[in-house]
Amino acid sequence: MTTAADSPIVPLRAAVAALPAYVPGARPGAGAKLWKLSSNENPYPPLPSVLAAIADAAAEVNRYPDMFATELVEALAAHVGVDADQVVVGNGSVAVLGHVLQAVVEHGDEVVYPWRSFEAYPITVAVAGGTSVTVPVRPDGRLDLPAMAAAVTPRTRVVMVCTPNNPTGPVVHADELEMFLAAVPRDVLVIVDEAYLEFVRDPQAPDGVDLLRRHPNVVLLRTLSKAYGLxxxxxxxxxxxxxxAAGIRAVSTPFGVSHIAQRAALASLEPAAQAELLERVDALVAERARVTAALAEQGWDLPETHANFVWFALGDATVDRAAEAREAGVLVRPFAGDGMRVSIGEREANDAFLAVAARWR
Structure with missing residues (x-):
């Protein structure tokens, strides 16, 4: 009789077996009194109107959600200023990114992106069957768009531009992005990842929708996780x-956005709710300015951030510094050997981190 131990081992795809692990921001343990600045979350609780929409939707979870999120797609299209057939929703921007790559990447196609950048990029590229081509960010944390354009070859199918770049923080400027798009072949898809768009205050930042209108090979990637607190x-x-968009929609996970999520998103896009949420973003931007000014006074020379986090290029000291921050009651996000990302959170949390950072100078 064959036992489980004697059975052949089912092989995984080589690309899957070699996937780097996505490491989420650390979470406080039960009863732990720690400030969580490790996940770029919005520290404000949901609006009462959004909570009410969630409660109402919870009574209907025995039913499947609208598979195409029709109302939400229409609301987002109106919000962005495009037609509804140009919008595709998914289970977070990471899932949407995966669907975009599945729609256009054939096995072995190259995908060019900056590094260090969003941790999910190498994972989604490998799962789609693509080959990652990474281009180092500059010492100031900015994307090196000329080098990224030079990395494009006849095998390149997609280029990803993260602006503001996660985890370093700088935003790509409109003129440099225009030059980049002029240098990239029109049959190469350019994904402009704008997950932190609402936090940008740089007047030189590009208008993504205008870019899309003039460059049909551009795809904008956005989320309601950060500014909208979902x-x-x-x-x-x-x-x-x-x-x-139709191709992305065709490969998307059926019923990928839950009914509760759809109703909460719709409630967040209501004019009064949206105005209040964007006031919260303004408050976080002001807090970001306070934190970065305090860090500069301490002697830190950090990349100019237009997101809801700051970046410390600590190199080999990263893991030790993150452990010290935890001991002091603050959770941060270390990227071993590279640096540490610290989210902008509640004022008390930011003050706790500033006290830690001061000891490192």
Whole structure:
């Protein structure tokens, strides 16, 4: 009789077996009194109107959600200023990114992206069957767009531009992005990842929708997790020209956005709620300015951030510094050997981290 121990081992795809692990931001343990600045979350609780929408939707979870999130797609299209057939929603922008790559990447196609950048990029590229081509960010944390353009070859199918770049923080400027798009072949898809768009205050930042109108090979990637405070419900979306959007929609996970998430997102996009949420973003931007000014006074020379986090290029000291921050009651996000990302949170949390950072100078 064959036992489980004698059975052949089912092989995994080589790309899957070699996947790097996605490491989420650390969470406080039960009863632990720690400030959580490790996950780029919005520290404000949901609006009462959004909570009410969630409660109402919870009474209907015995039913499948609208598979195409029709109302939400229409609301997002109106919010962005495009047609509804240009918007595709998914279970967070990471899932939407995966669907975009599945729609256009054939096995072995190259995908160019900056590094260090969003941790999910190498994972989603490998799962789609693509080959990662990474281009180092500059010492100031900015994307090196000329080097990224030079990395494009006849095998390149997609280029990813993260602006503001996660985890370093700088935003790509409109003129440099225009030069980049002029240098990239029109049959190469350019994903402009704008997960932190609402936090940008740089007047030189590009208008993504205008770019999309003039460059049909551009796809915008956005989310309601950050500025809109829906990280726990996972609502992301892509904006693309209709043919590309239809391809993304075709490979998307059926019923990928829950009914509760759809209703919460719709409630967040209501004019009064949206105005209040964007006031919160303004408050976080002001807090970001306070934190970065205090860090500069301490002697830190950090990349200019236009997101809801700051970046410390600590190299080999990263893991030890993160452990010290935890001991002092603050959770941060270390990237071993590279640096540490610290989210902008509650004022008390930021003050706790500033006290830690001062001891490192």
């Amino acid at each position: 990280a726990g419900l996972r609502v992301g979306y892509a904006v693309a020209e209709p043919r590309v």
